[in-house]
Amino acid sequence: MLTVTLEELDVLSNAIRVRYGIELASYEPIAFSRRVARALYKMDCESVFVLWRRILQDDSLVYQFLNEVTVGLTELFRNPALWKHLRDEILPFFPAHLPLRVWYAGCSTGEEVYTFSIVLYEVGRLLNSQALATDLNTQSLLVAEAGKYDMSLWEQYAHNHADFSSPPHRLAQYVKHTADDFTFQPFLRQQVRFERFDLTHDQTTQTFDIIFCRNVLIYFDDTYKQKVMQKLTDALAQGGFLVLGYYDNLPPQLPKNLEGYHAGHKIFRKNC
Numbered sequence: 001m002l003t004v005t006l007e008e009l010d011v012l013s014n015a016i017r018v019r020y021g022i023e024l025a026s027y028e029p030i031a032f033s034r035r036v037a038r039a040l041y042k043m044d045c046e047s048v049f050v051l052w053r054r055i056l057q058d059d060s061l062v063y064q065f066l067n068e069v070t071v072g073l074t075e076l077f078r079n080p081a082l083w084k085h086l087r088d089e090i091l092p093f094f095p096a097h098l099p100l101r102v103w104y105a106g107c108s109t110g111e112e113v114y115t116f117s118i119v120l121y122e123v124g125r126l127l128n129s130q131a132l133a134t135d136l137n138t139q140s141l142l143v144a145e146a147g148k149y150d151m152s153l154w155e156q157y158a159h160n161h162a163d164f165s166s167p168p169h170r171l172a173q174y175v176k177h178t179a180d181d182f183t184f185q186p187f188l189r190q191q192v193r194f195e196r197f198d199l200t201h202d203q204t205t206q207t208f209d210i211i212f213c214r215n216v217l218i219y220f221d222d223t224y225k226q227k228v229m230q231k232l233t234d235a236l237a238q239g240g241f242l243v244l245g246y247y248d249n250l251p252p253q254l255p256k257n258l259e260g261y262h263a264g265h266k267i268f269r270k271n272c
């Protein structure tokens, strides 16, 4: 496989920033150069220069490139124990008569969104919730909004859901099947707004009770990890929870008003 120098990364990142307003300089450089090398291979480009020219000529390729370098890996009910913990230990903090405000930051193709919608539905709280689902990658967001997935994923997803659900509900009740794919029922996304949001750039003035930002910080260098953690903490209501991913490492310093809540599940709470 090709190697990509830091200088080449700089040139490519600058071009993408100027043309598309996407900030790749936030990514940790050594891991990022490995992922760019893999993207070159997969996108059939013999050098960074060829990729750079193709991306500048064809808008859609920048999202294919982002898909390759940020790996939108996700899963329905990934880590069932986490979702049980949220259902049994975290949701009771929020009175059921108040709307629960949720942000899925870096939702990729939306499996996390449907997961928590199902959690909320099964405890009778879906209708009184308002959610925002965001990602940098607009192609992933289109999939998320459509809620349509390949049948090859079904077995794993149904298995994860069965692990979570008690009393057992069947995942099949939430989808419409064809031979090749399955689509989540529209009521699961009725309370959800899907929007592009770049965590390194964009600002929000909204306030949330629970923010999911799982397996997104992994990409950022320490400076950006710190900035993004602060942005997420600022967007939390007092007493609100931030849920990070299994693979996320923390920045050297947590925001002052954020404290660890559950180490195993990487859950944090904004000071009351």
Ligand SMILES: C[S@@+](CC[C@H](N)C(=O)[O-])C[C@H]1O[C@@H](n2cnc3c(N)ncnc32)[C@H](O)[C@@H]1O
Binding pocket: 066, 070, 071, 072, 073, 074, 075, 078, 105, 106, 107, 108, 109, 112, 134, 135, 136, 137, 140, 197, 198, 199, 200, 213, 214, 215, 216, 219, 245
């Ligand atoms: C591994 S996926 C995580 C999906 C989901 N949160 C989960 O854990 O199942 C990482 C996602 O982060 C998104 N991402 C990367 N950089 C981002 C940024 N600067 N702003 C917003 N999203 C970003 C990617 O597009 C990708 O969809």
